[in-house]
Amino acid sequence: MAALREGEFAALRGLLKAPSKEAVRQLCQDCFSSPPAGLGPLAQRACPAIAASPEEAAQLVAALHSLTRHVVYRGLTRAEDVLALFPEDFHQNLKNLLTKIILENVSTWRNEAQASQISLPRLVDMDWRVDIKTSSDTINRMAVPTCLLQLKIQEDAALCGNSPVVSALTVELSKETLDTMLEGLGRIRDQLSAVANK
Amino acid sequence: AADKISLIPQDFFAELCEQIIQHLNHKIPGVNTVELCRRLQTSGIEISVGELAKITNAVSFLFSTAARNNLSTEDLVTTLGSAGSTLPKHAVQVIRHVWNEQSKSVSVSEDVGNMATVGQFVDMKWKLGVAVSSDTCRSLKYPYVTVTLNVADPSGQITDKTFEMTIPQFKNFFRQFKEMAAVLETV
Numbered sequence: 523m524a525a526l527r528e529g530e531f532a533a534l535r536g537l538l539k540a541p542s543k544e545a546v547r548q549l550c551q552d553c554f555s556s557p558p559a560g561l562g563p564l565a566q567r568a569c570p571a572i573a574a575s576p577e578e579a580a581q582l583v584a585a586l587h588s589l590t591r592h593v594v595y596r597g598l599t600r601a602e603d604v605l606a607l608f609p610e611d612f613h614q615n616l617k618n619l620l621t622k623i624i625l626e627n628v629s630t631w632r633n634e635a636q637a638s639q640i641s642l643p644r645l646v647d648m649d650w651r652v653d654i655k656t657s658s659d660t661i662n663r664m665a666v667p668t669c670l671l672q673l674k675i676q677e678d679a680a681l682c683g684n685s686p687v688v689s690a691l692t693v694e695l696s697k698e699t700l701d702t703m704l705e706g707l708g709r710i711r712d713q714l715s716a717v718a719n720k
Numbered sequence: 721a722a723d724k725i726s727l728i729p730q731d732f733f734a735e736l737c738e739q740i741i742q743h744l745n746h747k748i749p750g751v752n753t754v755e756l757c758r759r760l761q762t763s764g765i766e767i768s769v770g771e772l773a774k775i776t777n778a779v780s781f782l783f784s785t786a787a788r789n790n791l792s793t794e795d796l797v798t799t800l801g802s803a804g805s806t807l808p809k810h811a812v813q814v815i816r817h818v819w820n821e822q823s824k825s826v827s828v829s830e831d832v833g834n835m836a837t838v839g840q841f842v843d844m845k846w847k848l849g850v851a852v853s854s855d856t857c858r859s860l861k862y863p864y865v866t867v868t869l870n871v872a873d874p875s876g877q878i879t880d881k882t883f884e885m886t887i888p889q890f891k892n893f894f895r896q897f898k899e900m901a902a903v904l905e906t907v
Contacts, residue, residue, distance in 0.1 A: 597859050635856035642866060642884045648896060652903045667907045669900050670838065673869075675883045691881050692838040693871050697904050699841045704901055706844045707894045710865055713848050714887065717863070 525592040525607040526585055533581035534589070537616060539572050550623050553586035554594070554631050561587055593624055594631045601625060640678065646688060647674035669695040724771045726808040732760060733811055737818040740780045743876045744787070744826050749842045750872030751776050754879060777875055779815075786819065787826040793819050839871035842878060865890045 540546045549568060556564050565583040569576060589607070598604055604621045648671065655666040670692065677687040695703065725733070739751045753776055757769045786796050796819050800807060807815075844867060851862040868882040885893060 591856070595856060595858050597857060632857060635854075636860070636862055639851070639854045639856055641864070642882055645867075645883050645885050645889055645893070648893065650896060650900055652900060652907060654907055665907075667904050669904065671841075671900075673881075673883075675881065691869070691871070693841045693869065694838050695841045695900075697901075700897065700901055700904060703841070703844055704897055706846055707890075707897055710846055710848055710890065711894060714863070714890075717848070717850075 526588055528609075530581070530585040530588060531609055531612060533578065533585040534620070535613060535616065536572055536574050536578050536582040537586075537620075538613065539574065541571060543619060545571055546619060547623050549583075550586060550590060550620070551627060553583055554590035554627070555634065556583075556587065558587070589620075590624060590627075590631065593628060594635050597632070599625070599628060643675045643677045643689075645673060646676045648672065667697065669700055671695060723806075724767060725775055725811050727765055727767055728760065728775075728811075729763075729765070730810045730814060732756065734814045734818065736776065737779060737783075737814055740776065740783060740876075741818060741822045741826060744780065744784055745822075749840055750876045750878040751780075753877045773875075773877055776877060780876060782815070783819070783826065787823065791823075793823065839873045839879075842870040842872050844869055863887050 537546055537549070540549070549572075552564055552568075553561070561583050562580065565579040566576070568574075568583060569579040572579065572582070574582060592607070593604060596603075598607075601621055604624055605617065608617045608620075650669060650671045653668050653670060655664060655668060657663055671694075673691045673693070674688050675691060677689070728736070736751070736756060739748065739756075742748045743751050753772050754769055757767065757772045760767055760772070782796075782800075786799075791799065793816055797812060797816050800812060800815065846868075847866040849864055849866060851860050851864065853860055863886075865885045865887070866882065867885065868880050870878055870880050872878050
């Protein structure tokens, strides 16, 4: 499967008009991180910097997005593999620059892709406190330790876009229920070790 | 709520009342409204979890008030009738039957656990998975832990919350719980 179509590689040549290597690097990062829907606005912002017409900017940004995403999707990590994506007659220096930038970023980008792939809501924070209940309107004296746990859970990032919804779940645990929890967690830990050893 | 009760078939309503009584007796941590609602919807009854929750609260309040005032079955039924509520006959029958059987066992004393204004932890289910591929990365070996917590909210209804953790997050999660347990030991 080719990374890009013929015309798309041609569009990349617009990068030759970029003011600096740093600008190219920044644009690569922005193009990778942007979802397809964000490419339009990104192209408009990039337009003046690379002295391109709106159509050229849009094509360039789309091509960079496809190229960077393709490298991450295929899990390419070697220079030869990235260089091989380009057509034979592609501008040598630009090809080398792009390959260098891509290889520098590929591992960060892979983590970024994994962090934003579809998933159930994610745990983002947890806070806890241990209280002792000393009395109530029905029981005069007691010393019952109890745990208050607050979990902050973020809904699926892919669904919320740039403003993820974080909900807080506050739960009380007694010694017994805490032990139940620990038992379950201990089993997960055992399974993890078993899987890691395979 | 009364008009929605008429949607619930007698056997489901009886099951709901049984669960409510068991919750009031502290035999179960809460009423599983979500699960009951799902079963009702599967058998074609159009009722939302919110509506079922309101009904559960109302019936729970009815039973706990009756227990506090030591109402006999006849008193209870009379109260129902005179309160102007238009409960369907089958519902009244269920309430009468359940109260007849169970009223003596409903204790109204507060136990320590009921003082919370937060949810009570009931159960945890988990799954350890490894993602092998996604639309962004063709080849992955991405392990993750999925956890579902069952929580009984203050009104006694059980809800669940499901979320995912990365392995480092899980390790931190586990460590925090061990710390909590250690603190609980010492107080």
